[in-house]
Amino acid sequence: MLAVSVKKGRNAHLVPFPWKISIVAFMANPPLMKSDVQAAVETITVLAKDPFFDVIEVNLMSDEAWETVAPILQSSGVDVAVGLQPMTTAQGLNPSSVNEDERRKAVEALSQAIKIAAARGVKKVGFSSGADPGPENREAAKDSLVKSLKELASLGSRLGVSLILETFDREWDKRQLIGPIDEAVEVVREVRQEYSNIGLLWDLSHAPMLNEKPAALFRAKDYLSHIHIGCSKKLPDGRMVDWHPGFYRPGAVNGVEDVEELLRVLAEIGYSGAVGFEVKPEEGQHWREVVEAAKGVLYTAFARVVERE
Template sequence: MFYTSVCVKGLELISRFPWKVGIVGFMVYPELQKTNKGVAEKLKPILEDRFFDLVELYDVSDDDWRILEGYRHRVDFAVGVQPDILAKGVNPSSVDESERVRALEALKDRVRVAGERGIKYLALCSGPYPSEDLIDKSMGALADTLAELASYASKYGITILLESFDTRWDRKRLIGSLRDAADVLRKVRGRCSNVALLWDLSHGPLLDEKPEMLKEYSDLIGHIHIGCAKNLDGKLYDTHPGFYRPGSINDEQDVAKLLEVLYGIGYNGAISFEVRPEEGQDPREVVATAKSVLVKAYQIFIERKLS
């Protein structure tokens, strides 16, 4: 949560940011993708920063969770299991039924732990982009996994968030464009209502997508990430560098445009930073810069609305 001031037509106005502000903890501290111990101590600077209302976690030991629970009077937690899919071979869109079922069971276990801890959102992504002749089957497999997982998650009151990634530049995931994500999610919603879309501003450049395109899918949006893609010699990478880093794509103007769209469609969920330190960079620098970008973007948004 934060307030900021702007001067419009000679009047100084103070405004509270209307969305919860989150951060992906296991990206700003990427070492947390490799261990579930020491999580609470590593995240302490974020947990004690009242700018943040939400922290997204990956894997957390029971001992660390007991410490994190002490912050729940003011901080919400969500879970992201993208590392399981991107780095550990879990494939929820596999056309090999035995592999898909193994993925489903692994994801159910993540849901169970999250549910027992009272967490209400769990984010995932699709498996790798397949050969062209398997795209339709992979889409069907993903829809089945999401429907079965959402059905299981419903007993805990958990919403499953499907995050879209690029299909050809870096991560090369099945999902994909807003259109493809919407097709899958609407099919799943015919069976379960507790599924939604996670759209990441960082992935927009890799998908040729702009915030304005979200207007067509406003009924599906459940969560938003903001951050940057990276351009190195004309090739795009999904490395989530901090704002203003060499090659970073997206700045406060892009974030302001996203805020304008979200306000216009009545989005009332959270907005989370997904930023990662580059080699030799202090995580505190990445976080401080991201915070300043969001404040500037909100000021731009307010000035445009009131001018």
């Protein structure tokens, strides 16, 4: 639990952080992505015992890795969410494909992953839209995505699972269809005409690549389910990449001021979901270094918000 002590006149006030705090475990310690059992035990043990965190976001681990860490998670009392973004980015599954065979293949794979997550007691699953086909096929791809999301939301509603669609960059690195927040809202709004168990994930680290600021969330306030805090990285040649470096690493774009701005906006729009870290160690860094640095940035940003109220 995060709280800051602020002095007002002669009195000191302890102000608790108003949202649950999460962390993407498989980004914080990348060997977890490969269902490395030793890495899974180490990572989950450390994060589950850290009182800072209320939610741990895991990848779809192998049965062996999950069976090893499930007792740790259950005894800790933390919430668990599953991130399927690697399926729609690294593995290239595309639920927005205008090719029906490709779209169906993606829906079937994501459906199976949702079923596994539900069987493990997980109630929230996140993923992205799939690759952007370019301006000429973009509207057709959005129609395909809506069709896929309705099918997945129907399954999720039967299993008690909520879906979270994450917005990614469209031009720089991951190059996903969704994309700008306004278009993300349009897609989710259409799905919600039939299914309510879907929302959006907005990631601060993707904002610079989308030319977005936290103020954009005013237009998405009714659809936000989750927030990620992290940094995109600007390379010496000017390119931006979605590598999620730790705060204040060389090339890291976002800083404590951006986090402070984000927290102010979330408070103003009445956001009620979780706020989570997505940070990744670079070469030569221990994974816990980037986690502890991120915790410090969030503490400082929240303290500034409270002090200026």
